Amino acid sequence: MPDIAALKDLSRDQIIDKLSAQLTQIRKVESNDPIGEKTRLVEDLGITSLGLVDLVIMVEESFGVRVKSSQDLTSIKTVGQVVDLLVQEGQKES
Template sequence: MINPILQSELADSVRAIARIPSNVPVTAESRLVEDLGIDSLDLVSIVLTAQETYGVAIDEDDVAELRTMADLVVYVDRRRNAAAA
């Protein structure tokens, strides 16, 4: 189950960092690289912003597994819950 609020916040963040045009939808199914055209430095900025905003630690090794928006949202949510527990 994807946290809709987190998804909306992360979608806004991704859109701003990667300068995604407003006519391109950012959905849970959107693939970060193939659909949204995100490159390595955008991805670094997205990860660093998520770490800072949500106080989570994102392992460098896990970044390669974050292929879609849903992957990103679920990962950040899980990390945030783990940190809170």
């Protein structure tokens, strides 16, 4: 598992690039539109509740972040909100 301390060295764009690669693996809607901060996980990418679980696992493995069960994943609607969560977790380790 990657070191979470390395997360704080990544820019938002770098985090989005890494997330985009992961999201293309679990998305259900094919699109040529680039994935950005305003991309909606369910509406734009067609990610199901099972896909959200896959996303959490990928985020935990790729970024070394432990998503707490108390965090309501249903409140995360966009890629930007996922990035916000990652940035927040990275800052906790600073």
